[in-house]
Amino acid sequence: MTGSRTTRTVVATAFGGPDVLAIRDEVVDEPGPGQVVVDIRAAGVNPFDHKLYSGAFGTDESTLPLHLGSEASGVVSAVGRDAVGPAGPVRVGDEVIVLADGAYADRLLVDADAVLPKPQALGWEEAAGYSLTAATAYDMAELASVEEGDCVLIHGASGAVGSQAVQLALHRGAQVIGTANPRNLDAVRALGAVAVAYGDGLLDRVRTAAPDGVDAALDTAGTDEAIDVSLAVVQDRTRIVTITAFGRAADEGFRSAGGGNNESAARRKEARLPLLELAGSVITVTVAGTFPLAEAATAHRELQTHHPRGKYVLVP
Structure with missing residues (x-):
């Protein structure tokens, strides 16, 4: 032509x-x-x-x-x-x-x-x-070493990346606690997670939902509340990953994904084809x-x- x-x-x-x-x-x-x-x-x-x-x-x-x-x-x-x-x-x-x-x-x-x-x-x-949100969720799960038997806290669990992170963590055999706006809690539950509302008292609600502790946290919200709660409940800071709170991650010793990080870019590119196999079944x-x-x-x-x-x- x-x-x-x-x-x-x-x-x-x-x-x-x-x-x-x-x-x-x-x-x-x-x-x-x-x-x-x-x-x-x-x-x-x-x-x-x-x-x-x-x-x-x-x-x-x-x-x-x-x-x-x-x-x-x-x-x-x-x-x-x-x-x-x-x-x-x-x-x-x-x-x-x-x-x-x-x-x-x-x-x-x-x-x-x-x-x-x-x-x-x-x-x-x-x-x-x-593809972009699924690859971002995959990158976060890999950085936090999410695996079978973990209890994973996911902030912003009803959003585009958060909802896919919930589904991917469940697919790996983890228990998931998802935070969200109160109007979106039913949607988080429908994904298979334990849903807790943002706002005052979040730390207590997370501890109630996870009496045996939280192993990892994935933050897609980027609020101080989300980061503070994650730091309070996850002992190993290398298993806390954010895609938005880059400044706090650098200052307080937890991890960030994306933001021009070459390792994140490589992981996401490698995941493109494998993630297609999960589309519509494992991840919606x-x-x-x-x-x-x-x-x-x-x-x-x-x-x-x-x-x-x-x-x-x-x-x-």
């Missing part, structure tokens, strides 16, 4: 809040060697997407406009020569998960290495929100809401305001 096609894509035209997001039409070239084009069916929304244009990582205007999104699902519509992904050759018509920058779009040109087979058990919206995905691509700013406002139970997804 020759020539090019167009796509609508979401970009940040400046640094700031969701109001800086805009839709632009851009050209998508035909794939070169080792590349594929994917027609996007759904794109996952993550807190990192907002941090990227908020100024949290700097405000170098030469990087504008910023293309947003890092995970999506879709159908391969064109392939270049030697287009081989982690699971083998990629072909036109393949249903896939894409892990690449600029995923808030109708169509995306990516390296074949960024393309994974979409599990049949997942719909488009679920598939778009699966909760879609908290869907938004048209043109309403990406609304999705970001909602994400910052409501901390949803599950993932927000954009649908082109």
